[in-house]
Amino acid sequence: MDVQVLIAGAGPTGLTLAIDLVRRGVTVRIVDKAATHFVGSRGKGLQPRTQEVLFDLGVLDDVLAAGRPYPLLRVHTAEGATDRSMGEPGEAGEAEPWMLGQGELEAILRAKLAEHGVRVELGTELTDFTQDAGGVTAVVDGERVRAAYLVGADGGHSFVRKHLGVGFVGQPVEAVRMIIADVTSRGLDRDRWHIWPQAQPAMIGMCPLPGGEDRFQLMAGIVEDAPELTEATLRALLHERTGRTDITLTDPTWTSVYRANMRMVDSYQVGRVLLAGDAAHVHPPTGGQGLNTGVQDAYNLGWKLAAVLTGAPEELLETYEEERLPIAAGVLSLSSALLTKHARGEEDSMRRGKETQQLNLSYRGRSLAKGEHGGDRVPDLPTSSGSLFELLRGPHFTLLALGKTHPDLPVPTHALPELREHYGCDYVLVRPDGYVGVSTNNPQDLSTYLYTL
Template sequence: MNEPLDVLIAGAGPTGTTLAIDLLRRGLAVRIVDKAPHPFAGSRAKGIQPRTLEVFDDLGVLDAVLAGSSDYPRLGIHLGPVTVPWRMFRNREPSAGVPHPNTRLMPQYRTDSVLHDRLGKLGGRVEYGRELAGFDQDDTTVTATVTGAGGPERITARYLVGADGGSSAVRKHLGVGFVGETDDQDRMLIVDAVTTGLSRDRWHVWPGAKGRFAGACPLPHTDLFQWMIRLAPDEEPPDGEEAVTRRIQAHTRDRHLAVRDIRWRSVFRPNIRLTEAYRRGRVFLAGDAAHVHTPAGAQGLNTGIQDAYNLGWKLGQVLAGADVRLLDSYEAERLPIAAGVLGLSTEKYEGFAKLDPSSLRRGKDEQQLSLTYHGGPLAPAGRDRTKTLRVGDRAPDAALPGSRLFDTYRGPHFTVVAYGPKATAASGELDWPAVGAPLRRITIQACDSYGFEGDTLLLVRPDGYLGHIATRDFLESTSAAVRTMTPEVAG
């Protein structure tokens, strides 16, 4: 019998591909299948938040993302003959702790392309036209049936991850509830097209009666705009260049506007739902398969990528021999985050239709830099802390002589950061297993963004969150934290 695959991933959007990249760089055997016949061609999710930029830095795709994206343009709110400028984001300069402080604008097809290119460089590839038809699991494996042009194939893996979107076949086969609502009366036509009669220095918005609006966002490094047109409850969505142009002109009352060369068209319905569970046995859900959002606030894609980034190192560690209970922390950490983000994006969407000024602003809540895992199984209350940080916080960046702290964190390893002579001595004595994620040790002399007040030893998880802080009992307490996240150290 062939050795089982380590992980089978269903769905090759940003979430599934991020997970595949992270697993492949850990040396795991991975396959990723997608029922679509080819890569996604539309713009759909287009905002990339600062925390996601940090993930992309770690995964080796940041330069390509920055080259293919732009800062968000100002809004231009058209009120009859008057256009009111409005800035959703206050662009900030990089700081010691936050090297990428601004949200970037990039159409999803380009994000997918960058991730797929990185996947290929690691030896992986997306198997398109391959649909997961069902699966069974036992105590050690999951056996899935995948169909395609060549007929059905049975694939046995140690774990299965469903990153296959809001209509997830994996979630449905698990029988996990997807709680929430879909408003079929609230529909939005989304069109990527070349547009004449519009400047590209604004995200144009035309408010209308009863919450109707039209918007046109210039997609960077293209000649395209993404049009968003909120439809009346019984309105037939226009199709084709002439019909879409007539609809735009009727709403904007601008006869100079016209679309041509439509690249992608979709009718979106606000679907606000959250899974009842992120895991059943050896099967996990991630991204839109676990939570679907309104497009407001650019949260869905980013939350899905954070799901994958949280899950990847935990799967790698358990496959290397860590306690299987580590996988319980995936749902415990990510489900509350998704619930909070869902509420935020819903509030922004409802306010946007009313042109509520607060709904048009974007700030730290959307950027996902302040999300924490406080109180979770890997960050229980009562642990040591610094003046500014607690266990479960994102580990910020910092300037070091000739480099940055993020340069040390980059890669699939844990990091121990020692500040002060006692912490440095304990760092050198800390035992580490020979299997699973390796350990990198660093001693630093000063670091304002970490709030050190005396000797401190930090354990930074592979996903860039603080797994332990020790200001006393350095070796004993850190060793105890290590044992919850790694295989046993051989005697």
């Protein structure tokens, strides 16, 4: 075997998976057919649950330093400008959505991966693969590579998905197309996200980006074919739709014409080949769900792949699809509902709440969820030892002993009787991805759970 896991695609999903695997001692190759790293503000919203994942991977401080909180919206209409909040205040101890462009996030993740001795292989294309009972034989730039597993994290146009023949159900939303561009602009306050919802023939917005003075992301709906995206045409579009010739626009560094899509696979796994991120589901940008769902796909898959590679039953991998496919379907439904509001021009179409933060997503009722709290995300509850997340951090199961005694198990154990009121039981076994595996009063349930994985 040349490598244990071959990952096709080095976006946030592939990079998250690679980091999670290598810190568990799994050998990884991660390839991307792109000749250069992506630089741009696409996927700029990091939800609180994703920030928890990034904390565990050891990159959250860098992400927070490079990004910024979401600003208030400033809505410009014929009647004047009004300021609005996009979201509701978070609960105590919970993060707020954070703004950082995908290109900058990827750079941070690549740097962390490099600390583990693994680098992204750019300009390296997966062109074929076959599989058998023992592994996957892939062709990468003409080289034959033998891997135990292949993961397709190669985006909405995924070669891996197409080669597998997996269904990709859904449709493009022809009515929603948008120009997006990263530009330098002066004349607008940088502490507000400026929106002209009534602009003709379609809305336009300017969102201040972190990390650079006078950098904004321009967003403009289009109803006809997109013009050539030059500096001059973007400037003219901005001036025409806002009526503000005092706003400058120069130096477009990344431009894109976006057409909303709503699609997802009917299977996350075929044998030893698995799909994750946009290769498995593509979302409208409304609600900032796509990138975040992909990162959490990877976080769910990483510990399971590593466990199987070190002797756990292969059936454990079946729980990846069991848990993540319903989540993707639910998140896609949410994104679609928000898109409908946006298309109708509803006043609250930009407002976000708990449903978009992904903190309440649960695996309750799935085969790995045991007990009253099985499948629930573990919040960062205050403890006598400080942050609970600090105690959970790392690629392992953790036992929270909430009663007077605890069994001797081969996992880190923390006696935290102060949490018994919250959980109402003696033991909570937390999975490596921060969800409750078992909540119980019977220590035998813990041993049974661990030794059957």
